[in-house]
Amino acid sequence: MPKIAITGKGGVGKTTLTALLSYVYARRGQDVIAIDADPAGNLGLAFGLPAHLDAALKPIAEMEDLIYERTGAQKGTIGGVFRLNPKVDDIPDTFSLRHRGVRLLRLGTVRAGGAGCLCPENALLKALVTHLLLRRNQTLILDMEAGVEHLGRGTASAVDAFIIVVEPGLRSLGTAEQIRHLASEIGIKRFYLVANKVRGPEDETFVRQHVADLPLLGSLPFSLTAVAADQGGSAVFDQAPELVAAAERIADRLAAM
Ligand SMILES: Nc1ncnc2c1ncn2[C@@H]1O[C@H](COP(=O)(O)OP(=O)(O)O)[C@@H](O)[C@H]1O
Numbered sequence: 682m683p684k685i686a687i688t689g690k691g692g693v694g695k696t697t698l699t700a701l702l703s704y705v706y707a708r709r710g711q712d713v714i715a716i717d718a719d720p721a722g723n724l725g726l727a728f729g730l731p732a733h734l735d736a737a738l739k740p741i742a743e744m745e746d747l748i749y750e751r752t753g754a755q756k757g758t759i760g761g762v763f764r765l766n767p768k769v770d771d772i773p774d775t776f777s778l779r780h781r782g783v784r785l786l787r788l789g790t791v792r793a794g795g796a797g798c799l800c801p802e803n804a805l806l807k808a809l810v811t812h813l814l815l816r817r818n819q820t821l822i823l824d825m826e827a828g829v830e831h832l833g834r835g836t837a838s839a840v841d842a843f844i845i846v847v848e849p850g851l852r853s854l855g856t857a858e859q860i861r862h863l864a865s866e867i868g869i870k871r872f873y874l875v876a877n878k879v880r881g882p883e884d885e886t887f888v889r890q891h892v893a894d895l896p897l898l899g900s901l902p903f904s905l906t907a908v909a910a911d912q913g914g915s916a917v918f919d920q921a922p923e924l925v926a927a928a929e930r931i932a933d934r935l936a937a938m
């Protein structure tokens with residue numbers, strides 16, 4: 682089952698695409714887990730998750746007791762010894778929330794600290810993402826930020842599609858180049874672009890011209906009903922059939938690669 686990472690500049694539509702693809706794969710009968718790996722993310726809202734359930738979906742990075750229990754780190758100490766390969770295989774089922782046929786899991790903020798801060802929560806998140814990438818029978822969609830946090834050299838080859846979402850504008854295309862560079866450095870290979878908020882053929886041509894060497898997997902049209910869905914707190918896939926259709930085509934293309 683496909684393992685898909687979705688990145689791009691803030692606001693381009695990563696979370697929207699994550700929700701759409703999750704919905705499409707779940708409708709095709711796949712066991713889908715969608716991971717909110719963007720600390721500024723709001724994946725639950727794109728799924729139309731009611732506020733009280735969204736609040737109940739606690740980030741793994743903030744589950745102190747779990748982090749201490751699994752890594753063996755000592756409370757109240759900085760540094761110290763802890764396990765780098767904590768048990769994580771039960772975490773996806775235990776701490777995810779099933780909604781509209783998709784499992785949702787929130788990772789929370791990875792503590793930054795130069796080149797790979799060694800803290801227990803990072804060790805747990807890293808082990809968890811690695812485990813999810815290697816789980817054969819589950820479709821994984823990782824809603825990330827504009828970078829490669831959570832991925833590493835060891836797991837790059839497990840990513841079937843590294844999708845960079847762009848808008849038809851120079852700023853998000855510039856960010857796409859930076860992300861591509863970072864991702865190449867850890868060994869990511871299968872890069873794809875998805876153009877979002879496309880208003881017509883000129884927009885698609887603009888994207889093709891500016892990132893000529895990255896394959897364009899598909900385009901999502903600019904959608905007023907997607908805007909309305911965001912304003913109304915309803916699921917984007919319920920409100921914007923034209924975006925669902927575009928996500929279907931993207932899923933078909935991925936399957937054909
Ligand atoms: N195809 C689209 N047409 C119109 N608005 C869109 C479209 N895709 C996303 N949006 C809107 O753009 C905003 C940012 O989308 P989001 O998916 O949250 O981006 P990201 O996760 O990359 O920050 C949201 O308000 C969303 O509703």
Ligand SMILES: [Mg+2]
Nearest residue numbers: 695696722723
């Ligand atoms: Mg987002």
